[in-house]
Amino acid sequence: MRVGVVRFPGSCDEVDAQLAAGRVGEAELLWHADRSLHDVDAVIVPGGFSYGDYLRAGAIARFSPVMESVISFAREGGPVLGICNGFQVLCEARLLPGALLGNVSMRFLCRQVAVEVVNAGTPFTRACAPGDRLSVPVKHFTGRFHAPAPELDRLEAAGQVVLRYAAGHNPNGSERDVAGVSNPEGNVLGLMPHPEHAVDPLTGSSDGLKLFASLRDHVDGLVPAPAL
Amino acid sequence: MKARVLIRPKEGILDPQGQAVQRALPALGFQGVSEVHVGRLVELEVDDPARLPEMCETLLANPLIEDYEIVA
Numbered sequence: 001m002r003v004g005v006v007r008f009p010g011s012c013d014e015v016d017a018q019l020a021a022g023r024v025g026e027a028e029l030l031w032h033a034d035r036s037l038h039d040v041d042a043v044i045v046p047g048g049f050s051y052g053d054y055l056r057a058g059a060i061a062r063f064s065p066v067m068e069s070v071i072s073f074a075r076e077g078g079p080v081l082g083i084c085n086g087f088q089v090l091c092e093a094r095l096l097p098g099a100l101l102g103n104v105s106m107r108f109l110c111r112q113v114a115v116e117v118v119n120a121g122t123p124f125t126r127a128c129a130p131g132d133r134l135s136v137p138v139k140h141f142t143g144r145f146h147a148p149a150p151e152l153d154r155l156e157a158a159g160q161v162v163l164r165y166a167a168g169h170n171p172n173g174s175e176r177d178v179a180g181v182s183n184p185e186g187n188v189l190g191l192m193p194h195p196e197h198a199v200d201p202l203t204g205s206s207d208g209l210k211l212f213a214s215l216r217d218h219v220d221g222l223v224p225a226p227a228l
Numbered sequence: 229m230k231a232r233v234l235i236r237p238k239e240g241i242l243d244p245q246g247q248a249v250q251r252a253l254p255a256l257g258f259q260g261v262s263e264v265h266v267g268r269l270v271e272l273e274v275d276d277p278a279r280l281p282e283m284c285e286t287l288l289a290n291p292l293i294e295d296y297e298i299v300a
Contacts, residue, residue: 056290063287092290099293101237106244146241146293173242 001025001219004040006070006086008032008061013047013196017083020196023209024216032064041219042079042123043070045086047139047194057100057142058088067093079123079215080188084140087180087190096181096190097155098147103140104173110139112204114166115179115193119159122186123218127210134163134207136193138171143192145174145181152176158184163191231274232299235289236267267294 003021007014021027050061074080082090090096117128163180170177180191195208237243250264289296
């Protein structure tokens, strides 16, 4: 598996994402102004403050040259993982449903949370079992997932709510404790928590590695891909 | 021409910024304030104001969570 990690001006988690993906495959950085995705097998849109997060988080990054290619790649079924600011970028790009709003607390959050795997049938969660509890950090100001109620019903019914904050762990007021959502096809996932910061016991948890291992299994076809 | 775009949180969406301001006002002695919402103002000089709605839909506002109003 070769993973490309996008680097925007203002990204700050691209190196951790590259290191995390590098534990299960090869990973390289993709520059925001470059349209080429270097024939990678999967793309990660990392955390940070792309283009300063001016106007709205992810609003300007969404129009960068590299994102044009990421959008085409995603529409052709390529796996795309958006983490934190990357989640915001993918929502702004309309690759994912809903939007991220300011935390209810109006404060920047930085803490470890427990997240439950709701759908273990995606390319990013197939190494997990439904109900698995992952300990991963969150660090964001704009992480409150919002979609209108009928849309939330539809997302839940379709298995697009892939990750949820465990009871009592919703840090930001996200509706229905949504921590991660996918597109209808399941090849695009966005989540606010940071699996790339939880890949080594040294930093308290290596649960995040399961998402990268899932992606590798999907790309390298180690086990048959279950239908979403 | 000079244009102004007012962007505010869509009705029904929790607006913690507005709520914080609403709670702060009575604490400072300003009674009788309700329905406070905090949004954004974008001022711009445009050659073709007919394109403003498209600019709002594409970039200036996120129609999923925000309403916008173009003020001449």
